[in-house]
Amino acid sequence: MKYDVIIIGGGLGGLTAGAVLAKKGKKVLLIEQHFMVGGAATVFKRKDINIEVGLHEMDFGEYGYDVKRDLFDFLELDKKIELISLPETWDIKDNNETFRVPEGVEEAKKYLISKFPHEEKGIKKYFAILKSTAYTMGKIPYDMNFFQFLSYPFVKLPRLIKYFFNQKSTGEMLDCMIKDDKLKRILNTNLVYFHDNPYEFSWHYHALAQYNYYNGAKYIKGGSYSLSLALAEIIQENGGTVETMCTMEKVIVENGKAKGVIYKDKRKKEEITVNSEYVIANCSPNVLYDNMVDEKYKDKSLDKFKESVSLYTVYIIFKENLKDIYKNHAYSTFINNDNELSAPFNLMQEGLKHKNIEDRGFVFVDYGAIDAGLNIKEDDKRSIGVFCGASYLDEWESLPKEEYLAKKQKLAEDLFKKAEKYFPNLKDYVEYFEVSTPKTIKRYMKTPSGTAYGYVNNNYLRKGRVPRFSKTIKNLMFTGAYAFPGGGFTGALISGYFAANNVIEPQWKHIIRRTVLSAAVLTLLFTSPMWLKGLFNLF
Numbered sequence: 001m002k003y004d005v006i007i008i009g010g011g012l013g014g015l016t017a018g019a020v021l022a023k024k025g026k027k028v029l030l031i032e033q034h035f036m037v038g039g040a041a042t043v044f045k046r047k048d049i050n051i052e053v054g055l056h057e058m059d060f061g062e063y064g065y066d067v068k069r070d071l072f073d074f075l076e077l078d079k080k081i082e083l084i085s086l087p088e089t090w091d092i093k094d095n096n097e098t099f100r101v102p103e104g105v106e107e108a109k110k111y112l113i114s115k116f117p118h119e120e121k122g123i124k125k126y127f128a129i130l131k132s133t134a135y136t137m138g139k140i141p142y143d144m145n146f147f148q149f150l151s152y153p154f155v156k157l158p159r160l161i162k163y164f165f166n167q168k169s170t171g172e173m174l175d176c177m178i179k180d181d182k183l184k185r186i187l188n189t190n191l192v193y194f195h196d197n198p199y200e201f202s203w204h205y206h207a208l209a210q211y212n213y214y215n216g217a218k219y220i221k222g223g224s225y226s227l228s229l230a231l232a233e234i235i236q237e238n239g240g241t242v243e244t245m246c247t248m249e250k251v252i253v254e255n256g257k258a259k260g261v262i263y264k265d266k267r268k269k270e271e272i273t274v275n276s277e278y279v280i281a282n283c284s285p286n287v288l289y290d291n292m293v294d295e296k297y298k299d300k301s302l303d304k305f306k307e308s309v310s311l312y313t314v315y316i317i318f319k320e321n322l323k324d325i326y327k328n329h330a331y332s333t334f335i336n337n338d339n340e341l342s343a344p345f346n347l348m349q350e351g352l353k354h355k356n357i358e359d360r361g362f363v364f365v366d367y368g369a370i371d372a373g374l375n376i377k378e379d380d381k382r383s384i385g386v387f388c389g390a391s392y393l394d395e396w397e398s399l400p401k402e403e404y405l406a407k408k409q410k411l412a413e414d415l416f417k418k419a420e421k422y423f424p425n426l427k428d429y430v431e432y433f434e435v436s437t438p439k440t441i442k443r444y445m446k447t448p449s450g451t452a453y454g455y456v457n458n459n460y461l462r463k464g465r466v467p468r469f470s471k472t473i474k475n476l477m478f479t480g481a482y483a484f485p486g487g488g489f490t491g492a493l494i495s496g497y498f499a500a501n502n503v504i505e506p507q508w509k510h511i512i513r514r515t516v517l518s519a520a521v522l523t524l525l526f527t528s529p530m531w532l533k534g535l536f537n538l539f
């Protein structure tokens with residue numbers, strides 16, 4: 001059997017690449033080692049209710065400010081999934097004080113100015129830069145119409161070049177614009193969705209994501225698995241194949257070129273060899289180079305990349321919907337340790353690792369606050385919530401089983417206690433909970449350090465990511481959180497879109513072809529008075 005493209009891993013990056021390629025007429029085979037596709041974008045069932053594995057909020061901006069809009073349109077995803085707008089961006093709690101950041105950039109800006117009037121100038125500047133960054137990055141060449149492509153060198157390219165030579169961290173940029181430490185911490189409240197240190201985290205990644213969080217945070221009805229399933233269906237509806245419970249073992253390389261793969265079908269206990277023109281890896285690049293190809297193909301330039309922070313999650317089933325108990329609470333509530341918001345912002349450059357896991361602050365997401373569609377039975381009044389915060393594999397990996405279980409239990413108890421300060425007697429409403437750790441993520445997603453974010457995102461614009469095309473093996477490409485632009489739903493989806501488009505036509509060729517075409521059209525247009533006159537004289 002020969003395929004055009006074989007994809008290793010059915011996370012969002014692999015599924016998106018597969019769906020786009022299948023829709024563009026390529027014969028696709030996607031291999032996933034788990035029994036469900038989705039990677040971190042999935043749900044699991046407990047006590048007859050679906051529990052969301054990962055998604056709290058997906059940033060989803062306007063046309064021109066978010067590449068995902070073009071991707072979703074191309075795949076006609078609106079026919080398969082429903083995006084639910086969140087009622088507010090988030091609540092931030094510290095020492096009995098609550099900041100409710102509303103949904104919408106203008107509303108959020110106004111709210112923050114009302115709370116920090118002495119920082120009006122800085123807040124306006126901050127949001128203006130967020131907007132221009134999202135606009136600059138909001139389209140890829142493949143999706144630009146004729147006029148957008150023509151104006152690109154004048155409107156967006158200079159800014160992109162400036163970004164490239166002006167790589168700053170989020171912390172540095174905030175220090176330039178804003179003085180108030182509390183405000184800086186508020187603007188960084190969801191840092192752990194990407195990184196553990198604002199003084200290392202790429203400003204451009206922060207700006208792009210935050211603009212679209214403020215302007216369009218969404219949840220996917222039925223859970224993030226609805227999106228993964230929709231992408232898998234698109235592959236199958238367009239003649240492709242999706243195989244689960246199959247582990248990729250080897251990439252076949254001949255004369256330096258990827259020619260196919262060998263994978264193990266765990267159900268049939270068989271090794272299967274298939275050939276293809278391209279292989280796209282959605283798994284960790286380090287795992288691929290260490291285990292799936294000969295040592296001589298190892299890309300040593302990846303050794304300098306560190307893996308990003310990981311997460312723990314306490315998954316909770318509540319006996320009833322919390323909406324009926326706590327009036328007017330938010331969907332997402334970031335709970336800080338007392339007085340943490342007032343601490344100097346530059347202390348955050350120490351990162352989070354030195355702090356006790358319980359002292360790191362966390363987010364409480366109450367899926368019951370929206371119509372999340374996670375209940376399987378219609379008359380089921382229970383709801384789902386999660387506590388989620390930063391963690392690291394080495395905090396869990398070497399613990400003996402009893403200690404591991406005890407540490408998980410203690411973490412959950414501590415978090416319930418902290419949450420009860422703002423949600424009194426919360427524990428009384430709990431029917432069931434379980435805790436996942438970086439060790440769990442490592443087991444399910446096969447990332448070496450149990451991260452869901454790929455390499456640490458210190459540099460935007462490719463420098464900190466695995467190259468899209470392998471440096472050592474032709475026709476081998478990468479997608480997902482380790483690839484450009486980075487981790488999170490947005491990063492993984494866009495990386496898959498990029499990878500697929502590059503299989504059809506590499507970006508540099510696309511740009512040259514369109515530049516030549518545009519130059520020809522412009523030349524024809526500008527010389528039209530001459531040749532129209534000549535043409536007219538002919539008759």
Ligand SMILES: Cc1cc2nc3c(=O)[nH]c(=O)nc-3n(C[C@H](O)[C@H](O)[C@H](O)COP(=O)(O)OP(=O)(O)OC[C@H]3O[C@@H](n4cnc5c(N)ncnc54)[C@H](O)[C@@H]3O)c2cc1C
Pocket residue numbers: 008009010011012013014031032033034037038039040041053054055056057058059193246247248249282283284311312313388441444445446452453479480481482487488489490492
């Ligand atoms: C608890 C949690 C909360 C999160 N919250 C958010 C959020 O609110 N918003 C947001 O934007 N992002 C969030 N994220 C991050 C986001 O989910 C991930 O960054 C993104 O889904 C990663 O996608 P990926 O394409 O890199 O694939 P992954 O999800 O890493 O999937 C890779 C897939 O490859 C498969 N695989 C690996 N090796 C092999 C092999 N040898 N053979 C076959 N298959 C293989 C794995 O089984 C897996 O399915 C969260 C993540 C977690 C864990």
